[in-house]
Amino acid sequence: MTEYFENFGIENTEKTLRLAVSKAKEGITDIVLASSYGDTAKKLVEILEEENLSVNLVVITYHQGFSGPDVKSMPEDIKEMLLKKGVKVYSGTHALSGVERGISKKFGGYGPVEVIAQTLKTLGQGIKVCYEITVMAADSGNISTKKDVIAIGGSGKGADSAVVIRPANMNTFFDIELKEIICMPKNKK
Numbered sequence: 001m002t003e004y005f006e007n008f009g010i011e012n013t014e015k016t017l018r019l020a021v022s023k024a025k026e027g028i029t030d031i032v033l034a035s036s037y038g039d040t041a042k043k044l045v046e047i048l049e050e051e052n053l054s055v056n057l058v059v060i061t062y063h064q065g066f067s068g069p070d071v072k073s074m075p076e077d078i079k080e081m082l083l084k085k086g087v088k089v090y091s092g093t094h095a096l097s098g099v100e101r102g103i104s105k106k107f108g109g110y111g112p113v114e115v116i117a118q119t120l121k122t123l124g125q126g127i128k129v130c131y132e133i134t135v136m137a138a139d140s141g142n143i144s145t146k147k148d149v150i151a152i153g154g155s156g157k158g159a160d161s162a163v164v165i166r167p168a169n170m171n172t173f174f175d176i177e178l179k180e181i182i183c184m185p186k187n188k189k
């Protein structure tokens with residue numbers, strides 16, 4: 001059963017993470033989470049510890065340089081803390097913008113990858129993020145494309161959307177399959 005939040009945003013974070021963890025308990029062993037600065041990652045680790053559930057947790061941050069030359073979004077101490085707990089932390093090229101973002105920023109317009117991203121955003125920012133981070137987690141070797149994972153995204157900050165998804169790599173992007181929507185906001189950012 002999909003849980004619908006009335007509005008998008010950070011206030012749905014705790015509920016989203018708890019719903020995702022209870023879905024994982026049905027037997028899904030990989031969780032991919034968007035956490036730019038680390039707050040949502042810390043919260044998910046706390047819930048997993050509280051629930052005594054061990055999963056392959058892959059945290060995806062913004063790419064280095066997202067908000068200025070060489071700027072890393074996640075502070076090093078938070079990254080270190082997550083790594084010590086066995087969490088994987090990956091920062092790399094965003095699958096649904098990539099070099100196309102550099103082209104559209106310089107010349108205007110949109111390329112096909114950014115059109116895919118905009119189309120997915122009609123389902124909500126968080127659902128688009130779930131697709132994107134799933135590809136990034138697969139391409140970085142942190143999950144397999146052979147089994148379903150849970151992906152969690154949000155609208156700018158925190159989490160408000162979670163799905164069960166069969167991953168694909170960027171070069172087989174259209175093989176990606178959304179299996180279940182665990183939760184999402186009705187009103188989008």
Ligand SMILES: Cc1cc2nc3c(=O)[nH]c(=O)nc-3n(C[C@H](O)[C@H](O)[C@H](O)COP(=O)(O)O)c2cc1C
Binds near residue numbers: 132157159
């Ligand atoms: C690779 C990546 C792409 C993202 N793209 C978007 C986006 O297109 N729209 C959006 O509202 N949030 C986007 N986010 C934000 C996430 O959905 C999520 O809310 C955020 O990473 C949580 O970070 P926090 O733990 O620091 O709050 C993105 C995050 C990452 C890591």
